Amino acid sequence: MHELSIVQGIIETVSESAEAASAKKIIAVYLRVGALAGVVKDALLFSYDLATQETMLEGSKLIVEELPVFIFCQVCGKDVELPTVQSFRCPICNSPSAAIKQGKELEIRSIEIEV
Amino acid sequence: MATRVLEVRKNVLNKNDELARELRKDFESAGVLVLNLVSSPGTGKTMLLEKTLAALGERGFRVAALVGDLETDNDATRLARSGAPARQINTDGRCHLEANMVRAHLEGWSLDNLDFLFIENVGNLVCPASYDLGEAVRVALLSVTEGEDKPLKYPTMFNSADAAVITKMDLAGACEYDREAALRNLREIRPAIEILEVSAKRGIGMDNWFDFLQRKKYGVTQ
Numbered sequence A: 001m002h003e004l005s006i007v008q009g010i011i012e013t014v015s016e017s018a019e020a021a022s023a024k025k026i027i028a029v030y031l032r033v034g035a036l037a038g039v040v041k042d043a044l045l046f047s048y049d050l051a052t053q054e055t056m057l058e059g060s061k062l063i064v065e066e067l068p069v070f071i072f073c074q075v076c077g078k079d080v081e082l083p084t085v086q087s088f089r090c091p092i093c094n095s096p097s098a099a100i101k102q103g104k105e106l107e108i109r110s111i112e113i114e115v
Numbered sequence B: 001m002a003t004r005v006l007e008v009r010k011n012v013l014n015k016n017d018e019l020a021r022e023l024r025k026d027f028e029s030a031g032v033l034v035l036n037l038v039s040s041p042g043t044g045k046t047m048l049l050e051k052t053l054a055a056l057g058e059r060g061f062r063v064a065a066l067v068g069d070l071e072t073d074n075d076a077t078r079l080a081r082s083g084a085p086a087r088q089i090n091t092d093g094r095c096h097l098e099a100n101m102v103r104a105h106l107e108g109w110s111l112d113n114l115d116f117l118f119i120e121n122v123g124n125l126v127c128p129a130s131y132d133l134g135e136a137v138r139v140a141l142l143s144v145t146e147g148e149d150k151p152l153k154y155p156t157m158f159n160s161a162d163a164a165v166i167t168k169m170d171l172a173g174a175c176e177y178d179r180e181a182a183l184r185n186l187r188e189i190r191p192a193i194e195i196l197e198v199s200a201k202r203g204i205g206m207d208n209w210f211d212f213l214q215r216k217k218y219g220v221t222q
Helices: A003-020 A041-051 B014-030 B045-058 B073-078 B099-105 B153-159 B181-188 B208-215
Strands: A025-034 A061-067 A068-074 A078-081 A100-102 A106-114 B003-011 B035-036 B064-067 B086-090 B116-120 B137-143 B163-167 B194-197
Touching: A003 A041, A003 A106, A003 B003, A025 A041, A041 A061, A041 A078, A041 B045, A068 B014, A068 B116, B003 B014, B003 B073, B014 B035, B014 B099, B035 B045, B035 B208, B045 B073, B045 B116, B045 B163, B064 B073, B073 B086, B086 B099, B116 B181, B153 B208, B181 B194, B194 B208
Parallel strands: A025 A061, B035 B116, B035 B137, B064 B086, B064 B116, B137 B163, B163 B194
Antiparallel strands: A025 A106, A068 A078, A068 A100, A106 B003
16 A cells, blocks of 8 residues: 555645645645556545644645546547456457556646635 | 635656656666566566576676565575676565665666666555656566456556566466466456566576567567
């Protein structure tokens, strides 16, 4: 489980951004997590509450947006959403594809702050 | 009190990714091929590397290895017996290697004097998937004793690999290894992945593995 290190990365980046904006308080952190990011949402939320104690982020809410995987299907000529990560085949035509267009994100999208 | 939403749009692993990009540039300009070996504990990464370091050394290649473990330097000691420089990275409980650990442990080594650098990651099929180490090739190992459905259980890791090495092929019969299922599952998770089947201990399939390494080294596509 490496969610705690991930949360430490979040704290670092968010604190920098919040300080640069002269925030008094951080209310919420919006995170985008792809299905291939290798991160478990529940473990992330659990680590978040622990690790943010006595930091600028204490008491803030972590809001996780989970993103499905999209691959580019050469046969269909478009990006298609995968229903699971158990098979990297186009759900329409069944062709395999290793061209991942979405799903590896682990991105702090925005923060809600009090100024 | 006024509240507002501030766009951040930053990757959480930004620092690691940036460092990994710098390392990748350094490796490329030095002409050293770097491989990141990932697998669950006990798949045989160290055994494969022991034989690989020795064999590549005999073929005149200059090789080195970094090996990550939570504790002990047993693996570095094993690898150093091949005569190649080998260093242990102790992660002090951390479940994966990060780019800064790799950089710190390269100190004093001249990359220009290396043809291959192998990085043996911590035995773990989850966390190392998220951390780029600047490698050119990520190799996921899977042993015949582990079960053919490992790729389906750990899709993130196997999907991130450039090649898969199935190890302990000498035990395939005893384990009733289902070759077709193993290859199918790997390809289901990572279409077109290159798959090699070896037993480092018995020398099975090792020439294919060495050919693979040399092809990657000289940028030859199959």
